[in-house]
Amino acid sequence: MAILDVLTYPDPLLKQVAAPVTEFDSSLARLAEDLEQTMRAGPGGVGIAAPQVGVLLRVVIVDVSSRPGIPNHGRLVLVNPEIQRWKGMVKGREGCLSVPDFIGTVIRAEHITLQAQDIHGGTQQYQMQGYEARAVQHEVDHLDGLLFLDRLVSRHHDLKPRQS
Amino acid sequence: MAHWQMLTLVGKDQPGIVAAVSAVLYKNNANLGEAAMQRLGANFTIMMMVDYAGSAEDLLSIVTPVAARFGLKEHVDVIEGRLHAHLQADVSISLYGADRAGIVASATERLAQAGLHILALHTDVAGTEEKPVFVMEISGHAAQGVEALREAVDDLDDLEIHIDPLQTMIG
Numbered sequence: 001m002a003i004l005d006v007l008t009y010p011d012p013l014l015k016q017v018a019a020p021v022t023e024f025d026s027s028l029a030r031l032a033e034d035l036e037q038t039m040r041a042g043p044g045g046v047g048i049a050a051p052q053v054g055v056l057l058r059v060v061i062v063d064v065s066s067r068p069g070i071p072n073h074g075r076l077v078l079v080n081p082e083i084q085r086w087k088g089m090v091k092g093r094e095g096c097l098s099v100p101d102f103i104g105t106v107i108r109a110e111h112i113t114l115q116a117q118d119i120h121g122g123t124q125q126y127q128m129q130g131y132e133a134r135a136v137q138h139e140v141d142h143l144d145g146l147l148f149l150d151r152l153v154s155r156h157h158d159l160k161p162r163q164s
Numbered sequence: 165m166a167h168w169q170m171l172t173l174v175g176k177d178q179p180g181i182v183a184a185v186s187a188v189l190y191k192n193n194a195n196l197g198e199a200a201m202q203r204l205g206a207n208f209t210i211m212m213m214v215d216y217a218g219s220a221e222d223l224l225s226i227v228t229p230v231a232a233r234f235g236l237k238e239h240v241d242v243i244e245g246r247l248h249a250h251l252q253a254d255v256s257i258s259l260y261g262a263d264r265a266g267i268v269a270s271a272t273e274r275l276a277q278a279g280l281h282i283l284a285l286h287t288d289v290a291g292t293e294e295k296p297v298f299v300m301e302i303s304g305h306a307a308q309g310v311e312a313l314r315e316a317v318d319d320l321d322d323l324e325i326h327i328d329p330l331q332t333m334i335g
Contacts, residue, residue, distance in 0.1 A: 047335035067331075093253075093332040101248045103332055131333060138335040 001033045003041045004053040006097045011054075014098055015145040018049075018056040021079050024121035028059070032077045032119055035061045042097045047135040049142030052098050060139035064132045072132045081116035081140050083109075091155065092134055094148045105155040106148050108134045166215045168197065168245035169223055175236035177208035184230050189214060192226045197247050202286075208236065213245065253283050253303040255310055256330045261323035263289055263296035271300070271317055271325070278316035279308030303330060 007013055021028060031050060039048035039061055046067070050059040063075040088110030095103045112133045114126040128136060138148060173185065182201060189196065197213035216223050220240045231238040257280075259271055268287065272280075282304045291297035306313055313327050 042334070044332075044334045046333060049335075062335075093330060095332055095334040097334065101250055103250070103252065131331060134333050135335050138333060142335075 001030075001037050004034050004038045006038060006042065006048075006052050007054055008098050008100060009147060009149070011098075013051060013054050013056065014142070014147060016051065016056055017145050018051050018058045018143040020058050021117070024079070024117075024119065028079070029119055031055060031057070031059060032061065035059065036063075036075070036077075039063075039097075044095075045097055046131075047139045048097065049139045051142050051145075058143045060136075060143065062132065062135045062139060064135055067131060070131045071129055073126055073128070076116075076126075077119050078114070078116035078136070078139075079119065079121075081114060081136070081143070083112050083114055083137065083140060085111075085113035087111040090130075090134075091153065092131075093155075094134070094138055096138070096148055098142075099147060099149060102149075104148060104152045106134075106138075106151045107153055108137045112136065166245050167217050168243050169214050169216055169220055170241045170243045171210075171212050171214050171223065171227060172239040172241075173208070173210050173227075173231060173236045174239075175208055175231075175234060177203050177206055178234065181208055181234050181236070182210070184234065185210075185227065188226060188230045189216075193217070194223065194226070197245065208234075213243070213247075215245070251281070251283055251305055252332065253305060253330050254332075255280070255304055255306040255313065255327060257302040257304070257313070257325070257327050258300070259302075259317075259323055259325045260297060260299045263291070263298040264322070267298050267323065268300065271320060271323070274316040274320075275302075275313055278312040279306055280313055281305040281307065 035048050039045045046064045047062040050057045058080045060078045064072045065074050086109035089107050090110045093103050094106045111129045194214050194216040199212035201210040223240050227238050284303045287300045289296050310329050317325050
């Protein structure tokens with residue numbers, strides 16, 4: 001296991017689309033272990049995506065269980081994650097290991113249905129909400145070359161312009 | 165080494181001020197750090213951290229012509245820069261009520277005593293001329309926790325006050 005270097009913007013790898021995982025082998029297991037150790041070494045990190053360490057594969061780790069009172073599924077290794085349904089919108093504050101020293105407000109779906117493979121290739125489905133759903137949406141964005149900077153909204157304004 | 169100065173401009177609002185001021189700063193080799201512009205009433209206000217190697221007088225002489233063109237008052241202070249020294253907000257406070265004198269003073273005095281460090285504050289007077297409504301939004305750091313803040317303002321019966329923890333997701 002190793003703590004890997006986290007790429008920071010403007011590293012061009014952070015804006016690339018990552019490729020699906022096809023081999024569920026020992027190198028995938030090692031990547032997941034290294035990602036988890038790297039995430040836990042960062043200050044307050046509850047998620048990490050493989051592109052953040054320069055690996056353009058669709059693998060993310062999320063674990064929000066350290067936050068008190070938040071519904072969660074514990075430590076998750078999500079391979080080829082796909083958000084299948086979005087419901088509700090909520091504003092929240094996000095930061096990123098790859099964008100140090102900046103906190104911004106981002107709109108995310110409040111509830112999501114997520115399908116992902118586990119480390120062995122088995123397909124899992126999750127219903128997620130709130131903080132955990134936010135973390136997953138943030139990490140899945142990394143797999144598509146999107147940073148939370150690409151989704152900033154004003155914290156002072158409405159979620160949607162009022163329809164007159 | 166950076167030479168940070170805080171440039172403040174205040175005056176009647178009109179379009180084009182930010183573009184004109186930032187252009188003249190850029191042409192004179194001044195670099196911007198953090199800045200906050202807000203229209204308050206019908207007034208333009210901005211405070212900008214400017215990294216500029218010359219003196220405060222030199223910076224003023226650069227800004228004065230463009231400020232005069234827009235009818236703005238200008239002011240410069242030499243400051244410590246301290247970029248990347250952000251404090252993270254962990255509490256959000258919103259407050260509103262029928263407008264009266266002393267709302268901010270009474271609320272913020274109680275909150276300060278209960279450990280609040282205000283990191284950002286906006287107030288507005290909404291409603292109508294006859295029935296003005298005062299609205300205040302604060303984000304800050306609650307050194308003694310959120311519950312201490314709630315208890316501190318519990319006696320302000322004429323105000324609606326919401327105090328909530330601010331969560332930040334780092335991923």
